[in-house]
Amino acid sequence: MSRPLPRPHRDDLWIAVGGLLGGVLLWALGIHPRPSSDSVVLWQASWAPLVPLAVTAACEPLRRVRPRTGLLIGTAALVLDTVTRGSIVTVVLYTDLVYAAVLYGTPASARRIPWITGMLTVLGGVVPAALLRDPQGLLIGVGVGVIALAPASTGALVRNHRDAAEAARLRAEQTALLAEMDRTQAVTAERARVARELHDMVANHLSAIAIHSTAALSLDDPETSARALTVIRENSVAGLDEMRRLIGLLRDGSGDREPLASPTLDGLGALAEGFRAHGLDVRLDTGHGEVPAPVELAAYRIVQESLTNALKHAADGPVLVGLRQEGGSLWVRVTSPYRPGDRPRAPGSGAGLTGMRERAALLGGRFEAGAEDGVWSVRAELPLSEGDPA
Incomplete structure (x- = not known):
C-alpha cells in the first residue's frame, strides 16, 4: 500500500496563492520579460504565460512534502x-522550488x-559563447546561475546551518542525559557509602545491647542484670554519639558536627578489647606495615563487622583475627x-556481608565468606594503591 501524501504546509499554500495572483496581475497589466516579436516566443497566445x-x-504546496x-x-x-512571453513570477517561484x-x-x-546547477551554469555560459562567438553568450550562464545555482547554494548553506544546529542540540541533550546519569550514580554511591558507615558504626553497639538485654531479662540475678x-x-551512649556525628556530617559537614578521624588499624586492639567485654574471645595476629x-x-570496618557477626552468631570458642x-x-x-x-543471639539486617563485599570491590579487591568444617571464615584481599608506602 502506498503511503498517503502528507498535508502541505500552510505557508506553502499561501506562497502558491500569492504567486499565482501576483502572476495574473502582471499578465493583466501586460508586463512580460519578452516581447511577442522575440524569436524564442513560439507560443504567441496571450494567455500562454498563464x-x-x-x-x-x-508545485509550491509540494516544496516540503515532495520537494x-x-x-x-x-x-x-x-x-x-x-517559449511564451513569460512571467517574472514563474521564474521567482521556480527559484523557490530549487x-x-x-x-x-x-x-x-x-x-x-x-x-548539477553549477555544471549547467558553466555550460550555459561557455557553450553559447563558443557557438555564437559572442562574449554576450556568457549572459545565458549568468541567468542560469541566478535562477538555479544561487538558490541551490543558498539552500545548501541554510541546510548545513540547520544540520549543525540540530547536531548541537542532540549533543546538548546527550550531555544533559550523561550528566543526569552521573548525578544519579553519584547519589546512589553516596547513599550506599552512608549506609555502610551507618551499619558498621552502629551495628556492633546495637548487637551488644540486644544480647545483654536478653541476658538481663532471662537471668534472675541482680548483679548480672546490673552488669548487663x-x-x-x-x-x-556510644551508638547515639556515632549517630549524632553521622547526622551532623549529613546536615552540614562542618564545624563541631564534623566526625572524628577515620578509624585506623592501630585501633584494632581497642576494638578487640571492647568485644572481649561482651564475652567474645578475640585473638589478634596482625603483621602489616603502613597502608x-x-x-x-576498609580493613578496620571488615574486622569490625566480622566481630559483630561473631558476637551474634558464633559458637563458643576463640575468634581469630589475622592481618598480613x-x-x-x-x-x-x-x-x-x-x-x-x-x-543468633541478636537479630541482623543481612547487610553486613554485602557491605564488606562492597568495601573490597571499591578497592579492586576480593571478598569471600562461608562455613567449612565447623569454622566460619571471612577473607578479604585489599590491594594497596601504587606509590603508597608498604
Whole structure:
C-alpha cells in the first residue's frame, strides 16, 4: 500500500496563492520579460504565460512534502515558459522550488542539485559563447546561475546551518542525559557509602545491647542484670554519639558536627578489647606495615563487622583475627566457631556481608565468606594503591 501524501504546509499554500495572483496581475497589466516579436516566443497566445505560471504555483504546496517532484514539474514548466512571453513570477517561484529541494529534500538531493546547477551554469555560459562567438553568450550562464545555482547554494548553506544546529542540540541533550546519569550514580554511591558507615558504626553497639538485654531479662540475678544494664548504657551512649556525628556530617559537614578521624588499624586492639567485654574471645595476629588510608578504613570496618557477626552468631570458642601484607595487598582473615542450626543471639539486617563485599570491590579487591568444617571464615584481599608506602 502506498503511503498517503502528507498535508502541505500552510505557508506553502499561501506562497502558491500569492504567486499565482501576483502572476495574473502582471499578465493583466501586460508586463512580460519578452516581447511577442522575440524569436524564442513560439507560443504567441496571450494567455500562454498563464499555463506555466499555474503549473509552477501548483508545485509550491509540494516544496516540503515532495520537494524533488515539485522541482521536476517546475523545471518542465520553466522550459515551457521560455517559449511564451513569460512571467517574472514563474521564474521567482521556480527559484523557490530549487531552494526548497535542497533544503527539504534527501541528503542525496542536497548534494547533487548544487553540483548539477553549477555544471549547467558553466555550460550555459561557455557553450553559447563558443557557438555564437559572442562574449554576450556568457549572459545565458549568468541567468542560469541566478535562477538555479544561487538558490541551490543558498539552500545548501541554510541546510548545513540547520544540520549543525540540530547536531548541537542532540549533543546538548546527550550531555544533559550523561550528566543526569552521573548525578544519579553519584547519589546512589553516596547513599550506599552512608549506609555502610551507618551499619558498621552502629551495628556492633546495637548487637551488644540486644544480647545483654536478653541476658538481663532471662537471668534472675541482680548483679548480672546490673552488669548487663551497664554494658547496655555504655553501648547506647556510644551508638547515639556515632549517630549524632553521622547526622551532623549529613546536615552540614562542618564545624563541631564534623566526625572524628577515620578509624585506623592501630585501633584494632581497642576494638578487640571492647568485644572481649561482651564475652567474645578475640585473638589478634596482625603483621602489616603502613597502608593507604582507604585500605586501612576498609580493613578496620571488615574486622569490625566480622566481630559483630561473631558476637551474634558464633559458637563458643576463640575468634581469630589475622592481618598480613603480602604481594602488594593487605590480607584480612577472621575465623570463628560455627555450628549449623544455632539461633543468633541478636537479630541482623543481612547487610553486613554485602557491605564488606562492597568495601573490597571499591578497592579492586576480593571478598569471600562461608562455613567449612565447623569454622566460619571471612577473607578479604585489599590491594594497596601504587606509590603508597608498604
